[in-house]
Amino acid sequence: MTKKVLYIKSSPRGAASVTNKLGGAIIEKIKEKYPDAVVKERDLAADDFPHLDELQIGSWFAPADARSPEQASAVEVSDEAIRDLQEADIYVIGAPFYNFAVPSTLKAYLDHITRPGVTFRYTEEGKPEGLLRNKKAYIATASSGVYTEGPFQAFDHVSPYLKFILGFVGVTDVSFVRAEGLKIEGVKERAFEKGVESIVVA
Numbered sequence: 001m002t003k004k005v006l007y008i009k010s011s012p013r014g015a016a017s018v019t020n021k022l023g024g025a026i027i028e029k030i031k032e033k034y035p036d037a038v039v040k041e042r043d044l045a046a047d048d049f050p051h052l053d054e055l056q057i058g059s060w061f062a063p064a065d066a067r068s069p070e071q072a073s074a075v076e077v078s079d080e081a082i083r084d085l086q087e088a089d090i091y092v093i094g095a096p097f098y099n100f101a102v103p104s105t106l107k108a109y110l111d112h113i114t115r116p117g118v119t120f121r122y123t124e125e126g127k128p129e130g131l132l133r134n135k136k137a138y139i140a141t142a143s144s145g146v147y148t149e150g151p152f153q154a155f156d157h158v159s160p161y162l163k164f165i166l167g168f169v170g171v172t173d174v175s176f177v178r179a180e181g182l183k184i185e186g187v188k189e190r191a192f193e194k195g196v197e198s199i200v201v202a
Contacts, residue, residue, distance in 0.1 A: 002034075002036045002037065002038060003030070003034040003036070003037040003038070003089045003090055004037070004038050004040070004087055004088045004089050004090070005027065005030055005037050005038065005039045005040070005088060005089070005090045005091075005092060006039075006040050006042070006084050006085065006087075006088035006090070006091050006092070007023060007027055007039055007040065007041045007042070007091075007092045007094075008042050008044065008091065008092070008093045008094065008106075008109065009023060009041065009042070009043045009044060009045065009094045010044045010045065010093075010094055010095060010096065010102070010103050010105045010106035010109070011045060011094055011096045011103070012045040012103075012105070013096075014045075017094075017096065017142075018096075018142035018179050018182060018192060019094045019095065019096040019140055019141060019142045019179075020094055021192065022094070022140040022141075022142060022177055022178075022179050022192065022195050022196070023092055023093075023094040023140040025140075025177075025195075025196045025199060026092050026138045026140055026177060026199055026201075027039060027092055029199045029201045030090060030092070030138075030201050032201070033201040037090075040084060040088070042081075042084065044103075044105040044106060044108075044109055045105060048105060048108070049077065049081070049105065049108040049109045049111075049112050050077065050108065051104075051108050051111075052108075052111050052112075055070060055071065055074050056074050056075075056077075056078070056112075058071060059071035059072070059074040059075035059078075060075060060078065060115060060116075077112060078112040078113065078115060081109065081112050081113050082112075082113050082115065082118055082119060085113060085119070085132055085135075086132065088135070089134075089135065089136065090135070090136045090137075090138070091135060091136070091137040091138070091171070092137075092138045092140065093106075093137060093138070093139050093140070093162070094140045094141075095139055095140065095141045095158055095162060096141060096142055096143075097141055097142065097143035097144070097147070097156075097158055097180075100155050100156070100157050100158075101157040101158060101161065102158055102161065102162065110165055113169070114165065114168065114169060118131070119131050119132055119169040119170070120168055120169050120170070128168060129170075130167065130168055130169045130170025130171065130172075131169065131170050132169045132170040132171050133170045135170070135171045135173070136171075136173045136175075136202065137166055137171050137173065137174045137175070138174075138175050138176075138177060138199075138201075139159070139162055139174060139175070139176045139177065140177050140195075141158055141159070141176065141177070141178055141179075141180075142178070142179040142180070142182060142191075142192075142195075143158075143178070143179075143180045143181075143182065144181075144182050144183035144184075145180065145181060145183065145184065146180050146181045146184065146187065147180060148178065148180065159176055162174070173202075175200070177195055177198055177199050178195055178198070179191045179192045179194070179195035180195075
């Protein structure tokens with residue numbers, strides 16, 4: 001069966017972005033594993049998601065047949081993003097390390113796709129249940145320092161957040177691919193190469 005891949009880029013640095021290059025390497029590995037894979041790309045730096053406001057949130061909770069024209073237009077931004085996620089089998093998400101967390105463009109996107117009753121719900125016992133099931137996610141991230149170990153490990157707010165929020169909507173099979181230490185002498189020389197070597201496509 002043809003694999004559908006959704007590639008979400010969030011770095012504004014285009015071709016100069018190490019995260020984008022790493023994400024591209026993951027895509028190539030996926031194509032090697034699944035030659036007939038179909039890739040859909042969404043560049044959040046070129047197509048910004050609006051930050052949540054009263055109109056946007058109100059549009060989510062208004063019944064479809066009672067939405068104003070403004071609400072109908074607002075909700076479509078979120079609906080389209082969620083349709084892409086529902087249709088894809090594999091996600092590749094580029095998440096550069098900005099000030100110890102993800103870029104605001106990616107945070108805004110995640111706010112739009114974390115929708116009650118659509119991508120998650122609460123059971124009768126009050127427990128959250130993710131509705132995006134049977135998906136695989138690869139996260140590409142690049143950082144100037146090393147955050148997988150050592151004294152700065154506690155300052156990594158990229159991987160814990162993404163692992164949690166993806167799991168919250170049902171995506172529990174998440175792999176991180178990192179190019180780290182890009183500004184550290186003796187580490188930076190092979191940082192990107194080591195990241196590419198670590199890519200394992202299931």
